[in-house]
Amino acid sequence: MTANSFHRVVVVGGGFGGLQATVGLRRAPVELTLVDRRNFHLFQPLTYQVATGALSPGEIAYPLRAIFKRQRNTSVLLAEASDIDLERRELHLRAVAGVPAPTSIPYDTLIVSGGSQYSYFGHDEWSEHANEVKSLESALMVRSHILAAFEAAEMEQDPERRAAWLTFVIVGAGPTGVEMAGQIAELARDTLRHDFRSIDPRQGRILLLEGADRVLTSFPPSLSRRAERSLKKLGVTPMLGALVVSVDAGGVTVKVSGERTERVASRTVVWAAGVTASGLAARLGELTGAECDRAGRVAVEPDLTLPGHPEVLALGDMVRVRGADGTPTVFPGVAPVAMQQGRYAAKLVRSRVRGRRTAPFHYRDKGNLATIGRAAAVADIKGLKLSGLLAWLTWLVVHLWYLVGFQNRVLVFIRWSVSFFTHGRGARLITGEAAEAGAEAGETAWPR
């Protein structure tokens, strides 16, 4: 930090963690640059609703420049962080979407919040036949895929092939998997009920595969049981103790209870199982000697800094945090953890600029929420266990509250209200370059 210039802070990633770190430094005497490879913040907990046509992309994404337009110490930079030079204190960049970018920018403090992506347990070839709900584009692809599967079933004469079109397999019964299964069930049972003439969409089979012996393992067992009951009532079939052996164009092969192997013919597989940390975590581990676990998460110090590099912080679901005894803790990969760590990072930088010290990061667990369907959810709030309508209303208020942008809140609230009363889903469009190209060139390839 030179005397005649501001302290330069570079934040990588405009997700929940990076956003809070940037907001938290709005009045600090620093020069801030927020680097993201997309030009918007995505409210990721609701992407699954885009994937099932309940919401439109613009309703859960908000431009980063719009968020920080009045924050004069902050610049937004559209680019991808490709590497870090710890010696020269430079972040290396790569251009995205054809927009020119500098090859590197200098920092005095670097805050890395790179997030995670889905992993296929070493079977990357499975990703060719499975769909995931992570980015907006992937959610739109899942949406087109699910809707086109019903269309195909309507046209298919062969009963076996028709059944495969109407079988939806969701791998992983964490919150995302449970939410996707519930939404597909509601789509089939309510929304599409009268849409077709040859098929009854209610005949759709929705299988939720989970390796553990219960759904939502991050919740207390009693809530897992209630969630399972709600899922069954919606028409979802949970398959517990089920390990995926292979995923291909015709379906999945599953090993159940460690013995018998079962084949499920399905044209739609949604992957919601393991995640792996952003590649930046592994790179930071390589550069600093900090240890990475199997999911690629780098172990940071109790104050979120990298060992030997107090000027570099990392946070969110790409890190584990060492406690006072040196053991790294894995916090759940949810928005509140990233948000609290982002706020902590901002506080640490503010303190340092003033020459003060900060106590280690402490996570305040405010509770755990997962929604299953209409008026069905589970909540575990500091030991208070809720389910059903009350949990669902809690979920609704919390999600609306945290949704960035007032207008989006209103739009989502209206969409949800209308859906609740009409069982409708306005945004069930089959779109994307594949659908459009197919429509024009008459292609018959099944979109991934």
Next chain:
Amino acid sequence: MTANSFHRVVVVGGGFGGLQATVGLRRAPVELTLVDRRNFHLFQPLTYQVATGALSPGEIAYPLRAIFKRQRNTSVLLAEASDIDLERRELHLRAVAGVPAPTSIPYDTLIVSGGSQYSYFGHDEWSEHANEVKSLESALMVRSHILAAFEAAEMEQDPERRAAWLTFVIVGAGPTGVEMAGQIAELARDTLRHDFRSIDPRQGRILLLEGADRVLTSFPPSLSRRAERSLKKLGVTPMLGALVVSVDAGGVTVKVSGERTERVASRTVVWAAGVTASGLAARLGELTGAECDRAGRVAVEPDLTLPGHPEVLALGDMVRVRGADGTPTVFPGVAPVAMQQGRYAAKLVRSRVRGRRTAPFHYRDKGNLATIGRAAAVADIKGLKLSGLLAWLTWLVVHLWYLVGFQNRVLVFIRWSVSFFTHGRGARLITGEAAEAGAEAGETAWPR
């Protein structure tokens, strides 16, 4: 028409014409099939608002199956009409989006409403460097393109190249061209005003090229002049009597007033000039001997049937309609024409099923509307010429009224109200497979 089965009507195209034809037959004793290559009806007059981030795709598109779910005599078929066999009375189909489709379906009456697409005056190579606003996908591509151009300008150091990023060329000053120019101007002047740190988006140059000597040639000259004034006030530069000589990656070359050739360096060209009818029009001409004009529109009889084939009707902007004297009339390519013709086609079929006759199609011109920007529009309603706020309010009410689906109406109304008071645009996201792939693979190719 056999005695033991219903009269089979096949409608091609779920645009304004096909939709009205299908709705108009809801109580007729017919067996209806609506064929479209997309699974939704697109409210095309508002696609330009998607292209500038004011609206989200789901807000101006509505699933066809949802529209006709309660219309029990109607099936929706997701497929592309590839050919017509007039002898066997069969429509040939091609599968789209990987959804299986029968190779053909039989009809007793065929109603073809295939629409039109943009044409490049025989220079198809221009389409590689120009963007159009027709399908949802193309609108999203234009949106990503425009927003990325501002991002690129923000990063560009070279003043000349920066100016090219900030120059937006719209070709064609019909309603779509005028609306796009107005929206880009508002985006630059209002919405993005405080978003950047190196550039002032208000420096953006928006050129509206038109071959004729005035904008909006379908309106009376006095309204053209008012529209021109409104455009200039917004910051748009209309270039009249300007013929495009070439479009390439670096910009456009224009011949002005038939003499001097001018080069405009620009990275964003939006094409809103000529249209050409769906290929189905030419095919119908070939099969029946009906004459096609330069824009590919087939000439149909006064009752919209094909010469010698009273069982085949064609309508919308793919046809011209013969008058009593045999001269074909080109009606404007707007929604009201297609809607009235669709309703007429339904009436004709209803009459025929009852063994009655119908008078020739008669177009009732209810007026002409074009919007320019906030509180600025022109309207020509049966000789009554409106401009400014009153015309804009008329435009607003008419468009909300015709927007299919109650929920969409409410959502669009809210978006517009918020935009009006905040000058904001919620949906300005850079998305699409190109943006996503680029973000992941670090590609630097400028998306088309």
